[in-house]
Amino acid sequence: xxxxxxxxxxxxxxxxxxxxxxxxxxxxxxxxxxxxxxxxxxxxxxxxxxxxxxxxxxxxxxxxxxxxxxxxxxxxxxxxxxxxxxxxxxxxxxxxxxxxxxxxxxxxxxxxxxxxxxxxxxxxxxxxxxxxxxxxxxxxxxxxxxxxxxxxxxxxxxxxxxxxxxxxx
Amino acid sequence: xxxxxxxxxxxxxxxxxxxxxxxxxxxxxxxxxxxxxxxxxxxxxxxxxxxxxxxxxxxxxxxxxxxxxxxxxxxxxxxxxxxxxxxxxxxxxxxxxxxxxxxxxxxxxxxxxxxxxxxxxxxxxxxxxxxxxxxxxxxxxxxxxxxxxxxxxxxxxxxxxxxxxxxxx
Numbered sequence: 001x002x003x004x005x006x007x008x009x010x011x012x013x014x015x016x017x018x019x020x021x022x023x024x025x026x027x028x029x030x031x032x033x034x035x036x037x038x039x040x041x042x043x044x045x046x047x048x049x050x051x052x053x054x055x056x057x058x059x060x061x062x063x064x065x066x067x068x069x070x071x072x073x074x075x076x077x078x079x080x081x082x083x084x085x086x087x088x089x090x091x092x093x094x095x096x097x098x099x100x101x102x103x104x105x106x107x108x109x110x111x112x113x114x115x116x117x118x119x120x121x122x123x124x125x126x127x128x129x130x131x132x133x134x135x136x137x138x139x140x141x142x143x144x145x146x147x148x149x150x151x152x153x154x155x156x157x158x159x160x161x162x163x164x165x166x167x168x169x
Numbered sequence: 170x171x172x173x174x175x176x177x178x179x180x181x182x183x184x185x186x187x188x189x190x191x192x193x194x195x196x197x198x199x200x201x202x203x204x205x206x207x208x209x210x211x212x213x214x215x216x217x218x219x220x221x222x223x224x225x226x227x228x229x230x231x232x233x234x235x236x237x238x239x240x241x242x243x244x245x246x247x248x249x250x251x252x253x254x255x256x257x258x259x260x261x262x263x264x265x266x267x268x269x270x271x272x273x274x275x276x277x278x279x280x281x282x283x284x285x286x287x288x289x290x291x292x293x294x295x296x297x298x299x300x301x302x303x304x305x306x307x308x309x310x311x312x313x314x315x316x317x318x319x320x321x322x323x324x325x326x327x328x329x330x331x332x333x334x335x336x337x338x
Contacts (some may be wrong), residue, residue, distance in 0.1 A: 017185055020300035027299035050298055086327055086334040090314070116333060127322065127327040128196035131189035131221055134306030137299070141307050142315075145258070151297065156297040158255055163285060165255040 001101045002030040002143070003073065004136065007115070008108030009037035020133045021106060022047045026058040028140035029149040030104070033059070036106070042090060056155025070118050073103045080105065082119035083135040085110040090125050097121060106132035126165050147169055171199040171312070173305065174235055176284070177277030178206035188304045190275060191198045195227040197309035198318040199273070202228070203287065205235040206277070218252045224323025239287050242272045248289045249274065256291035263311050266290060273308060275301035284308040 004025045009018045022033045039062045082105040116122055125135045157167045159166040173194045178187045191202045208231045216229045232238055251274040285291055294307045328335040
């Protein structure tokens with residue numbers, strides 16, 4: 001089971017980025033995204049609409065207090081993986097992490113030191129500045145070894161095609 | 170050589186997303202990003218600042234007319250890879266693409282049919298809705314087989330660390 005926690009969402013600044021984080025989380029195999037910061041019902045609805053159309057059981061939930069979730073999941077055997085450009089290299093850690101239940105944390109402009117401390121792993125996908133979207137996507141891609149994720153109950157299914165758009169509905 | 174083309178940048182709507190696309194392009198090994206749509210000097214400067222601080226020779230350039238670039242690069246032996254959720258699966262194509270000079274194209278809210286047509290490859294990283302940031306990052310990650318990219322002449326170097334932030338400058 002893979003949960004994602006996106007910290008410090010700001011409606012104005014982050015509306016599209018947090019949507020991209022959530023979509024990448026779903027597309028690359030996470031089960032649920034939690035987010036803290038400002039509650040954003042429009043964001044939640046846009047993700048629920050994608051799930052309705054494209055299937056699967058991905059969930060989204062706002063959290064007033066992310067620390068409680070972290071402690072709770074840790075008590076339930078989850079490993080907390082904080083994705084940060086400052087962290088240890090993914091390559092050296094992924095075998096240890098793979099197949100464990102995971103809470104993957106991504107910032108937020110600034111991540112408070114407590115998250116570095118509570119994390120079982122502070123992991124960098126690259127030590128160059130990039131994006132929480134790419135960090136999460138590549139992390140999940142490696143976690144699942146590029147394996148395709150299945151989405152049941154879809155109203156719309158995109159059929160891979162060399163030319164044009166083929167959508168079965 | 171890997172160039173990226175980000176289509177239809179809108180300053181208000183896309184400012185942070187296009188920045189994330191460019192940072193992911195650089196971090197995962199592209200040489201240059203072109204973008205079309207609205208010219209955005211603030212975006213360009215933010216990327217130049219990252220290159221100045223963190224090294225390498227990544228470039229950013231605005232294009233009034235992206236079709237010219239595509240034709241020009243094709244004439245010079247580049248393969249045009251349009252990343253789209255509708256495309257053929259990456260897994261089946263990546264071996265054919267790897268080690269070629271590439272122009273990787275990412276949208277933009279809507280991508281006009283001409284880009285599907287001009288592309289040598291329309292490729293999907295996943296057929297689920299996600300993000301141009303994750304599509305580009307995973308594509309480049311696969312292209313380079315996860316190999317770390319080197320950035321010479323950096324003022325700041327992040328040293329991978331299990332706890333806290335270590336930056337050599």
